[in-house]
Amino acid sequence: MARLPPTAGSVQVLDNGVPLGTVTLQADGTWNLPAAGLAQGTHTFTARVDGVISNPWTVNIQQNNEMNLVEPHFKNATSAGNGREQINYYAYEGDGYVEIPAYGALNGDTVRVSWVGRSVTIDSEIQTVTNPAIPLVFKISMYEVIDCIGVNATIKYTVVRPPSNEVHRSLALSLTVMGHSGAITAPTINSPDNNNLRVQFATDYYSAQARFIGLTTVESPIKQFNGNYINFTIDQTWLNANRGRPVLFNWSLKRFGNSQIFYSQILRVNDLKYKEVDPGTIEQFDPATRDAIQRFIASAYVLIKLLFKR
Template structure:
């Protein structure tokens, strides 16, 4: 005989079963299980009803929700259906967000209805982050990183301090599981939402050195959410927008100190004594060494002289800490006699296109006895005019063109004050037509061993 409780028969009627539900569930209200949104088929949840004792034709089954005595799904047993399980379709809209109490009421005419015990069910709607139409990034999942990390990335020191990542999304609930994607790191980082976080509707996850597991200038971060029933953010736009940061934990930060010029032997390496230390040299030697030098970095030297910025070919670092040397053409130094140059270099890291500039070496090149400016060329490019100050003795001049081949004119006596016009050989022009060339000239004191005096350079296209 059936037991009674509060006047309602309950012994042989069992609650509906829900195929595919999630059980057990860890939740403060201790539900028997949960209904994920994936069980919604065209607006209905399928319930399985097992036959009750002494089931007969015309018996009636009603599904009751949340204390109501109004049926939300019903069936009358027809002839031939006795003692067989059957399904009922419960409209999904009948379920409340949160805990639902479901009962099965059975009526055996002419007896009074009998009702099952409550089945405590957890149901969540909307899903975490709400329903998002389509695929791609989920705009309701918001990740915020510290401004300095966005701007500068993460080095070893910043990683050791910890990087606080703030996550926000609508419909955050206790027990939600956050999955944080860390640039393909094996085993995504997971976090379970606490009651305090659910109340604040905000989560802060601190990432440490172990989380920044590989150096990557485009280290990818994004997150997704799954609640305790298995409802995922989306349903198709599962992930938040990806945030890319420059992670260089294993790389020593670059400290691009100024280069050295080996021929600059005065004033702590900032002055080239032209006649003593460079007069017979073919090149100025720029030596580059910096903290953070590593394999694959691409380096260029720069010699910004009086009116021209010379840039070297690229050299690639083959071993960490390698000292690189660059040869600056002689004429770049000559063109800065009694003037200044700024010497520097740039470093391009592997996988990037940005040239990171070094500090500059302010270089001075000493003067010679006479200051010789650059020559000038007439419009027809057939006459080169050379200039000189008042001379204290007899001098010879010689012009030079530095192009496909370096060509030198004859040594001739200076016969007039201030300037001399010199015809440019037509063969020189023909040989270099359409090309960039340099003209300069020299003065040599007749009958002495004084150093030859060099002019600045004229740069033209013939």
């Protein structure tokens, strides 16, 4: 706010000779012009009233480099106090989202989130601040959230601010992921060709479905437990496409007469190795199925020979 000799009319304010805005001159000679968002550096202001320009005055605007890197927030989670949050995965289901709180962001800051799960640490993509008023949000794959059901995940973020490019680290959030009681263990690969997935659960009255997660996600047919385990043949086309790549496997469990589906922990394979075969051949099947097919072919061959002898 500034004071000019009392007069009627308006005041035009100039910043380094460039019009910044025009406001009404009050009866007592005062005026007020909000000037948020001015660039860093020295600004020389003047005021013009009825063609008369005031004496200049100078303001030096400096960047505020202070950061308050408090814990991030996991969307849909509730606070448990002291840097802790909790969430029931089955109450929302799907990918998770980490929101970066207001920390004193400036345009050009680069931010990255780190998710420390049950058995792996994952660093997110890097996002650049272009509007400090809009919080940055990072996606966490639903499979990483599922893998932490029954345990805690740790979430934190780093900020790099030019021109020094020093790395600033936030406080850590401890996220408790709730869901079902007890862990549903990850599946295992139990064939020499790495094309058979086994899931175990020590009771009947349940069905299971496996998931193969790579360049694409493929779901197996649903099978019913009749014993302590189920074998799933891994889709051969999916295997061919993901050979040598990091992939994930998990499975889901459903009780008869109940619509709720529960998810297992994740099996991670960093470099998928297996014997590549044509998905149109017998090699795409698990050993037991291959044996059955071969026995059928042998029996059919014998039957055909007998028919032609008649």
